[in-house]
Amino acid sequence: MPSLADTSSPSRRVATVASLLALACVLGMVEALLVPPLPVPGLKLGVANVAVVVALTVLDPRDALAISIGRVLIVGIATGTLFGPVGAMSAAGAIASWALMSLLAGAGPRFSPIGWSVAGAAASVTAQLIAASATIGSPSPLMLMPVSLGLSLPSGIVVGLLSRLLISRISREVTPAIA
Amino acid sequence: MTRGDVGIIVFLVLATALSAVTMGMAQPFTEAAATIKGPGGTTTVDLSVDGTIVIEGRTGPVVFEVRDHALYCIDSSCPDRLCVRMGLVRPGRPVVCAPAGVSAMLNTSLERGGLDAVSR
Numbered sequence: 001m002p003s004l005a006d007t008s009s010p011s012r013r014v015a016t017v018a019s020l021l022a023l024a025c026v027l028g029m030v031e032a033l034l035v036p037p038l039p040v041p042g043l044k045l046g047v048a049n050v051a052v053v054v055a056l057t058v059l060d061p062r063d064a065l066a067i068s069i070g071r072v073l074i075v076g077i078a079t080g081t082l083f084g085p086v087g088a089m090s091a092a093g094a095i096a097s098w099a100l101m102s103l104l105a106g107a108g109p110r111f112s113p114i115g116w117s118v119a120g121a122a123a124s125v126t127a128q129l130i131a132a133s134a135t136i137g138s139p140s141p142l143m144l145m146p147v148s149l150g151l152s153l154p155s156g157i158v159v160g161l162l163s164r165l166l167i168s169r170i171s172r173e174v175t176p177a178i179a
Numbered sequence: 180m181t182r183g184d185v186g187i188i189v190f191l192v193l194a195t196a197l198s199a200v201t202m203g204m205a206q207p208f209t210e211a212a213a214t215i216k217g218p219g220g221t222t223t224v225d226l227s228v229d230g231t232i233v234i235e236g237r238t239g240p241v242v243f244e245v246r247d248h249a250l251y252c253i254d255s256s257c258p259d260r261l262c263v264r265m266g267l268v269r270p271g272r273p274v275v276c277a278p279a280g281v282s283a284m285l286n287t288s289l290e291r292g293g294l295d296a297v298s299r
Contacts, residue, residue: 084237085277107183115184122191132277138216140273140282146199147272153191 017063024051024071032079046121046155053113053163058170061102068094085135089128096127114160121156122149202271213250217281236279
């Protein structure tokens with residue numbers, strides 16, 4: 001799907017970024033407050049990544065990074081975890097996930113949003129476990145890598161499917177001139 | 180889903196399997212002692228003696244219990260209490276409380292490991 005950055009007006013672009021940021025924050029808050037935490041420290045389903053994947057499709061990587069970082073900051077402030085180990089883990093996971101997904105998105109039609117999401121989920125849990133090891137000062141969280149990577153596969157597929165559904169809806173709204 | 184996506188999934192499955200095998204091979208455990216690391220230092224726990232250990236973490240105390248030669252995390256002051264949900268410290272699966280900065284894992288063995296036979 002072509003980037004719409006050069007066809008959207010600046011105001012439409014800002015509105016789209018703001019909408020996706022709001023979506024990411026809501027999904028992040030719902031996951032943090034309502035979804036029972038998985039028995040692996042720092043591991044989350046990453047449902048908020050839906051907004052980042054959509055941004056990579058209908059906007060560009062820079063906007064997707066803004067949404068990803070913005071979500072970490074806002075959810076971190078709202079849950080009081082921004083300046084602690086959990087905030088560091090969230091930031092590491094968000095940046096690693098965005099970096100790998102941007103790389104795959106730039107590779108063209110070889111990969112779809114599902115592939116981006118699966119790779120992004122794996123990168124996110126890996127970065128979170130590395131950050132946890134660094135903050136604790138012990139490599140013991142890395143021993144949870146097999147379970148974390150295993151759980152990242154279904155979560156990445158779910159996020160990818162949700163993203164594809166949302167992309168099919170949002171594309172018509174963002175660019176009504178494109179059929 | 181494209182062929183590239185399938186490739187990513189296959190790669191992830193292989194990476195998961197490889198990490199599981201690597202973790203399983205790298206750490207032979209005695210299961211006679213455990214190490215708990217926290218902001219205040221490292222505590223070695225003898226699993227043959229039942230008792231309660233309180234570790235002061237960044238967010239408050241994290242409580243461990245030795246019972247029947249096993250180590251459990253039974254209480255924590257962190258919001259999610261993931262460490263309490265994990266409970267038992269198993270070989271190859273440490274219990275970690277990220278907000279408190281506390282981790283507990285079974286000790287490795289220096290006596291085990293190495294070659295059991297010599298090939299000619």
